[in-house]
Amino acid sequence: MEISLVEAVGAIPARDWDACAGGDNPFTTHRFLTALERSGSVGEGTGWLPRPMVLREGGEVLGVVPLYLKLHSQGEYIFDHAWADAFERAGGSYYPKLQVAVPFTPATGPRLLLRPGQDARGRQALLQGLQAVAEQNGLSSVHITFCTAEEAASAPAPWLSRIGEQFHWENRNYAAYDDFLAALSSRKRKALRKERQAAQGFGGRILHLTGKALRPEHWDAFWTFYQDIGARKWGRPYLTRAFFDEIHATMAEDILLVLAERDGRYVAGALNFIGRDTLYGRYWGAVEDHPFLHFELCYHQAIDFAIAKGLSRVEAGAQGEHKLARGYLPVPVWSLHHLPEAGFRQAVSDYLQREREAVSEDIEALQDLGPFRRDQAI
Structure with a gap:
């Protein structure tokens, strides 16, 4: 298995990308990500530099990752500004960093995109590849935002998981x-x-x-x-x-x-x-x-x-407890983070443990405040 980075999603044939991405989520399709590139919404001058990762075996594309070299923390919706501030006050350079994401899009979906049948093996290869790119280039961090719960649960140490909150409507x-x-x-x-x-x-x-x-x-x-x-x-x-x-x-x-x-x-x-x-x-x-x-x-x-x-559902984007009264209930959203520097990783790990507890309590409390009749509440 071989891993490489290329300079644009558009450099990868659409048939190969979409064979890995599948057709469930519009944001991870070749057509959406290349629309961002062709329109100049990402690329030089935006702070989002496409560097998609490709996993091949015997010349066949088995997996792809929408990967960006980030020069700031804008447009992510799972924010790490405080982490960046702490890292730089300690003498480090937080930027550039690596971001696995759909730019400007706070919608959950797969981020380690693999052909059917390649899930376990391919996912570990891609995670290891992301770690290697960060560590070999002296980058502060890798962030995988709005990934699926399965991706978050299956990532091994030293990856750290983070929980956030959105409001979704269920049919x-x-x-x-x-x-x-x-x-x-x-x-x-x-x-x-x-x-x-x-x-x-x-x-x-x-x-x-x-x-x-x-x-x-x-x-x-x-x-x-x-x-x-x-x-x-x-x-x-x-x-x-x-x-x-x-x-x-x-x-x-x-x-x-x-x-x-x-x-x-x-x-x-x-x-x-x-x-x-x-x-x-x-x-x-x-x-x-x-x-x-x-x-x-x-x-x-x-x-x-x-x-x-x-x-089955409506996902109405980031933020907004005002959505609760309109039938949109709180649900967890996930991200993964790799921080190569051991002391920094431990400090963030301690913070994330407390944050997970607080967010979980908030979701539970807001569920009880939803507009549904007691016999209809989930």
Whole structure:
């Protein structure tokens, strides 16, 4: 078995990459990751330098890893700024570091991508390869973010696991949105009905656009929304305008764009990606302020779509205890970290143990505060 790094996902044939990635998760596909590269959303000048790892045996590609050389800790959503500060105050150089991730995308999915039948052997080879690259090049760390629970559980020492929290909606075989409402307590049910009525009374119509229904003017409108929310939340948007043209060309069937139109003008929108059994909410923005329209486009419309298409869940992205009242319950998310320097690794390990306990307690407490009737709560 041989491991190598290349300079772009685009340097690897799509058939080889996707044979390892599978078709369940849209973000680990060749078409999504190369859209980031071709659009200039990652690469020189962004602090995200693609260095994908390839595992071969007898010339055949058995596994791939979306690996980046990172020059900062932006756009990751499982943040290590405090670790970087501590390492550099102790005299080290934290950057560059290695990041196994889908850039700017806090969605759980496999990160060690392997052809069927290669899981155990291939996973260990890739983990060992990541360790070797970091240690041979004197890098401070390797981070595998939003990996699966199975990947986190199977990683041997010296890898450290970290737990975080997101809010996901689960489809319990609902035939319609009213079936979901029926599972809620009376007070919560009335509150959501009132909220949706107010939001849908904004004076326009709500559109679901996917596939051939998507047109360039929709992306022009959404780009305005994305820039607005990006500037207010993060200082600058991560994605370029060209990225949206790329996914329009290669991923239209994987996209649900929910737009609010009023008086012939698009005033708000939410971008989702469609997986095999999951709808992934990614970005939202607006140029007009209407009560509850954010919740309607991002959360309620996503539930409507998931029920209609028979999807198992909606993952609405990072943060947000406000999602709890709308039926999105807390779940753990995982990451793995390799820190070659022994003293630093021990300090972070001690911290992660305390953090895991605190996050687990928080998830348990929030589960009890969910909107579901007691006979429906999980």
